[in-house]
Amino acid sequence: xxxxxxxxxxxxxxxxxxxxxxxxxxxxxxxxxxxxxxxxxxxxxxxxxxxxxxxxxxxxxxxxxxxxxxxxxxxxxxxxxxxxxxxxxxxxxxxxxxxxxxxxxxxxxxxxxxxxxxxxxxxxxxxxxxxxxxxxxxxxxxxxxxxxxxxxxxxxxxxxxxxxxxxxxxxxxxxxxxxxxxxxxxxxxxxxxxxxxxxxxxxxxxxxxxxxxxxxxxxxxxxxxxxxxxxxxxxxxxxxxxxxxxxxxxxxxxxxxxxxxxxxxxxxxxxxxxxxxxxxxxxxxxxxxxxxxxxxxxxxxxxxxxxxxxxxxxxxxxxxxxxxxxxxxxxxxxxxxxxxxxxxxxxxxxxxxxxxx
Numbered sequence: 001x002x003x004x005x006x007x008x009x010x011x012x013x014x015x016x017x018x019x020x021x022x023x024x025x026x027x028x029x030x031x032x033x034x035x036x037x038x039x040x041x042x043x044x045x046x047x048x049x050x051x052x053x054x055x056x057x058x059x060x061x062x063x064x065x066x067x068x069x070x071x072x073x074x075x076x077x078x079x080x081x082x083x084x085x086x087x088x089x090x091x092x093x094x095x096x097x098x099x100x101x102x103x104x105x106x107x108x109x110x111x112x113x114x115x116x117x118x119x120x121x122x123x124x125x126x127x128x129x130x131x132x133x134x135x136x137x138x139x140x141x142x143x144x145x146x147x148x149x150x151x152x153x154x155x156x157x158x159x160x161x162x163x164x165x166x167x168x169x170x171x172x173x174x175x176x177x178x179x180x181x182x183x184x185x186x187x188x189x190x191x192x193x194x195x196x197x198x199x200x201x202x203x204x205x206x207x208x209x210x211x212x213x214x215x216x217x218x219x220x221x222x223x224x225x226x227x228x229x230x231x232x233x234x235x236x237x238x239x240x241x242x243x244x245x246x247x248x249x250x251x252x253x254x255x256x257x258x259x260x261x262x263x264x265x266x267x268x269x270x271x272x273x274x275x276x277x278x279x280x281x282x283x284x285x286x287x288x289x290x291x292x293x294x295x296x297x298x299x300x301x302x303x304x305x306x307x308x309x310x311x312x313x314x315x316x317x318x319x320x321x322x323x324x325x326x327x328x329x330x331x332x333x334x335x336x337x338x339x340x341x342x343x344x345x346x347x348x349x350x351x352x353x354x355x356x357x
Contacts, residue, residue: 003181003191007033010183012171012188015044016149016321017293017314018196019156020329021323022165023079028333033190034160037170041260042153043048043198043290044321048219048240048248049147050069051323053118059109060116068323069143075326083155087148091241092120093141094231096134096277103136110139118143127229131280146240147322170303173205178308192336194312198293199258201315209297209355210348212316216258218266220274221286237273246285249274262287290353294318302332303348306355310335312336313348 009025011018014036022032031208053065053073076088094338097103111120120140128134147242160166169186176193177184199214201207223246233239240248253268267287274282294314305311314332317324334340344350 001331004033004189005191006188007031007165008103008191009033009194010185010188010193012036012193013162013196014038014090014157014196015042015196015316016047016153016325017198017329019044019153020075020325021194021196021314021332022160023075023156024326024329024333025336026163026165028337030295030337032165033167034165035167035169035171035185035234036157038157038168040200041290042355043292044149044153044286044316046219046290047149047292047321048156048238048250049322050093050144050147050238050240051146051266051320052141052144052232052234054093054115054141054250059106059115061114062320062323064327065118068327071327071330072323075185075330076152079152079156083159085151087152088145088146090145091230091232093234094128094138095141095145096128096132096138096233096235097136098235100136101193106139127231131224131226131228131278133234133277133279135147140231141234146232157243160348178311181310183310192312193311194314194332196314196316197289201293201313206308206311207313207315210301210313210315210351211354213255213294213296213298214258215292215294215318216254216256216289217292218262218287218289219248219271220270220284221288222247223283223285224248224278224280225282226280233277235277237270237277239274239278258291260289262289291313291316300324300328300346301348301351302328302346303342304347306352331342 008030009032011022011032011034014034022034025032053062055062080087109115119143120142183190202212227244228241236251249270254267293315301316302314335342
């Protein structure tokens with residue numbers, strides 16, 4: 001006789017990982033319960049949400065870009081229809097050249113067949129010269145943009161509440177009962193529990209043996225006098241236009257002082273870089289901080305606990321979460337529901353030796 005559950009899955013955390021996983025499980029016909037404490041800080045709520053197929057100083061194509069980016073576009077488009085809101089902002093990324101030498105190097109790279117599809121033919125943008133230090137011109141990266149993550153999470157929460165699959169609760173691991181065939185929480189029975197806690201997973205006794213490498217980042221909110229062109233600027237920092245007269249500027253990277261507080265040193269670091277690039281008048285109107293849930297090898301961590309077959313995790317999405325989360329949520333659901341093997345580069349099994357040592 002098959003066991004009966006109140007819900008098939010208990011999902012801990014309603015950040016980007018928990019939200020995308022819950023949506024995929026619901027689409028697979030499963031009944032989920034998402035538990036979240038909205039009063040707690042969340043990296044997803046403050047992240048810029050930028051997706052960029054070419055990263056780094058050497059224009060390196062993002063890992064699995066050919067698969068991740070189309071899937072993410074399809075997923076967020078579906079969410080826009082489901083939640084009646086606009087989340088996707090397809091926006092080119094303009095990379096000003098720092099010198100003639102860099103210009104020659106970058107233009108040479110555009111001949112690479114792996115890079116060429118992500119570069120626009122037209123690389124002259126007169127409008128940005130009104131407020132950018134870009135005397136050598138720049139390169140336009142296409143198939144890029146940003147996702148409005150705070151709005152996505154807010155609308156998703158309302159959707160989950162309407163479906164009676166959301167609980168506003170400060171989850172404590174001690175309240176979880178784990179048996180061979182099911183898990184118990186708050187008087188309810190679940191088939192499996194999946195932890196999507198981001199940075200908070202470092203404090204979870206079930207998974208704190210994993211090699212997390214969280215990174216603190218800070219972002220400035222800036223008002224400008226010059227009208228901003230519809231390009232994300234990327235040169236050491238990003239400048240993400242939110243409107244014609246406001247933008248976000250980021251981000252810092254710090255492996256120390258892992259808290260959610262903004263700092264004067266973070267503000268100074270970003271403003272110094274911003275002033276080197278931005279030539280018009282501006283005013284800093286806000287500052288936020290978050291902790292990116294990264295892993296040592298900069299790959300997601302997903303799968304089931306080595307000792308408990310009904311306890312799982314989806315974490316380690318890092319700085320590229322907006323593209324990684326939809327794709328690997330789908331992969332995890334295929335594994336949970338159909339037994340399809342996970343990519344070994346993201347499978348938690350790669351770290352099992354750390355648990356058993």
